[in-house]
Amino acid sequence: MRPLAALVLACALAVTLAPVVSAPALARSEALPYEEIPALPIDWQKAGDETAALLSEYIQVDTTNPTGNEKAGADFLATRLAAVGIPSEQVEHAPGRSSLIARLAHTPVAGIVSEKPLCLLSHIDVVTAEPSRWPEGKGPLSGAIVDGVVWGRGALDMKGLGAIEVQTMIELVRLGVPLRRDVILLAVADEEVDNIGMVDIVAHHWPRIDCSQVLNEGGLGIKDLLFEGQTVYGISVAEKGLLWVRMVATGPAGHGSSPNPESAPARLRRALVALDAYDPKPKMHASLAQLFHNVGATRGGVVRYVLNHPRMLHGRLLAENAGRALLTDTINVTGFNGGLAPNVVPSEVSANLDCRLLPGTTPEAMLARLRTLVPDPLVRFDVLDASLANESPVDDPFYRALARHVVGGRTDAVAGPALSPGFTDSLLLRPLGVHAYGLAPFEVTVEQAETQHGHGEHVSVENLRNGLRTVLGAVIEVAAVDPKHPVPAAPTPN
Numbered sequence: 001m002r003p004l005a006a007l008v009l010a011c012a013l014a015v016t017l018a019p020v021v022s023a024p025a026l027a028r029s030e031a032l033p034y035e036e037i038p039a040l041p042i043d044w045q046k047a048g049d050e051t052a053a054l055l056s057e058y059i060q061v062d063t064t065n066p067t068g069n070e071k072a073g074a075d076f077l078a079t080r081l082a083a084v085g086i087p088s089e090q091v092e093h094a095p096g097r098s099s100l101i102a103r104l105a106h107t108p109v110a111g112i113v114s115e116k117p118l119c120l121l122s123h124i125d126v127v128t129a130e131p132s133r134w135p136e137g138k139g140p141l142s143g144a145i146v147d148g149v150v151w152g153r154g155a156l157d158m159k160g161l162g163a164i165e166v167q168t169m170i171e172l173v174r175l176g177v178p179l180r181r182d183v184i185l186l187a188v189a190d191e192e193v194d195n196i197g198m199v200d201i202v203a204h205h206w207p208r209i210d211c212s213q214v215l216n217e218g219g220l221g222i223k224d225l226l227f228e229g230q231t232v233y234g235i236s237v238a239e240k241g242l243l244w245v246r247m248v249a250t251g252p253a254g255h256g257s258s259p260n261p262e263s264a265p266a267r268l269r270r271a272l273v274a275l276d277a278y279d280p281k282p283k284m285h286a287s288l289a290q291l292f293h294n295v296g297a298t299r300g301g302v303v304r305y306v307l308n309h310p311r312m313l314h315g316r317l318l319a320e321n322a323g324r325a326l327l328t329d330t331i332n333v334t335g336f337n338g339g340l341a342p343n344v345v346p347s348e349v350s351a352n353l354d355c356r357l358l359p360g361t362t363p364e365a366m367l368a369r370l371r372t373l374v375p376d377p378l379v380r381f382d383v384l385d386a387s388l389a390n391e392s393p394v395d396d397p398f399y400r401a402l403a404r405h406v407v408g409g410r411t412d413a414v415a416g417p418a419l420s421p422g423f424t425d426s427l428l429l430r431p432l433g434v435h436a437y438g439l440a441p442f443e444v445t446v447e448q449a450e451t452q453h454g455h456g457e458h459v460s461v462e463n464l465r466n467g468l469r470t471v472l473g474a475v476i477e478v479a480a481v482d483p484k485h486p487v488p489a490a491p492t493p494n
């Protein structure tokens with residue numbers, strides 16, 4: 001068994017673990033056994049290369065946020081879709097900042113009401129980068145393809161999956177797959193900073209989308225995560241909630257030469273020390289327990305026993321920062337405000353607190369906890385943002401299809417549900433009743449996963465090819481009129 005540090009590190013990257021074919025959640029599956037999934041008449045080598053070329057060009061469109069400039073990215077994707085006849089529209093949230101909505105319509109069948117659409121979601125923006133820290137010739141906006149690897153900001157987070165989703169739409173058209181429900185591609189602006197794209201779409205444009213299931217970012221496949229030679233694909237089904245507050249201390253202003261325990265800085269210092277007394281109860285979310293169970297199903301003896309009794313792992317998980325983030329509500333001091341001159345005592349100073357909440361903890365409950373820890377009446381908590389945790393069921397055909405296709409019949413890989421300590425746009429969609437699943441279908445090392453938001457982000461062409469196979473296969477399974485025969489027979493020559 002690998003050190004839990006690796007697991008915990010991967011979890012910190014919003015990745016969590018997933019289940020094996022024999023997992024209870026999959027036992028009820030009515031979907032096709034893997035061996036009955038039809039082979040598609042696709043040249044996968046060519047399709048993978050085409051996806052890589054698309055990603056390379058997409059990376060070269062600068063959508064670094066801030067400022068985002070997502071309209072340029074939306075225009076690029078729209079052109080690629082239009083080339084095979086897929087119409088799209090753009091929603092402008094601010095000058096230069098657009099999201100793209102494209103739709104493949106279902107084939108109406110008399111007397112049958114079509115299911116709600118399936119949505120392939122991505123964000124167009126990428127985070128900033130320090131080009132001087134990237135490898136020579138493989139910079140953040142290069143899109144360089146070297147030795148079967150595509151380099152650039154967004155390769156993993158998340159232009160890579162965005163490119164796969166666009167290629168999936170293109171292949172559905174080329175194959176002529178008759179659909180029983182609309183398949184919508186949604187590429188949004190500003191996931192990385194303020195979520196203005198998805199907030200605007202949810203508030204003003206949702207009726208045009210109104211999908212029941214979404215594929216989004218959230219999980220990855222991590223090589224050798226718990227055991228050498230085994231890859232674990234975490235499909236994010238749940239995301240922690242948040243409470244962002246400014247802890248503001250007030251007191252008399254004065255001269256720095258005369259310390260006063262009643263001053264605002266003195267009160268803030270005591271409040272920060274008081275926060276150290278926070279000792280939350282660990283709670284293992286059902287997805288994580290299921291993950292351990294699924295990995296355990298591939299093992300025997302003591303290892304299997306321990307993985308089936310995850311409370312035995314609490315101590316080790318709590319010893320790691322990322323493990324604690326998975327098992328507990330957290331309070332993180334992320335910054336300070338106030339007081340410019342060293343000899344002037346200001347009347348107000350504050351600290352920013354980023355609190356992340358497990359499913360079941362409300363922002364109100366966390367606020368009450370903070371007030372109990374810091375009872376000083378001259379320290380107040382200004383709420384900046386708050387959101388409940390939420391989750392989607394694993395008892396869902398799309399979840400099952402993703403889990404099965406990403407494993408692809410391999411015996412050295414498992415897939416299962418995961419709780420993400422961070423959040424994505426999925427957090428905004430689940431309250432609408434949408435089942436949202438997070439999976440970038442790539443197989444990477446822990447070190448490669450860390451290049452997201454770091455230096456030298458890259459993805460292999462092989463990962464793009466396998467990712468396309470995963471997404472296209474899962475989409476056909478839940479959206480084609482006949483998943484067993486998704487491609488119309490060629491007309492018989494006469």
Ligand SMILES: [Zn+2]
Nearest residue numbers: 157158191217
């Ligand atoms: Zn992302």
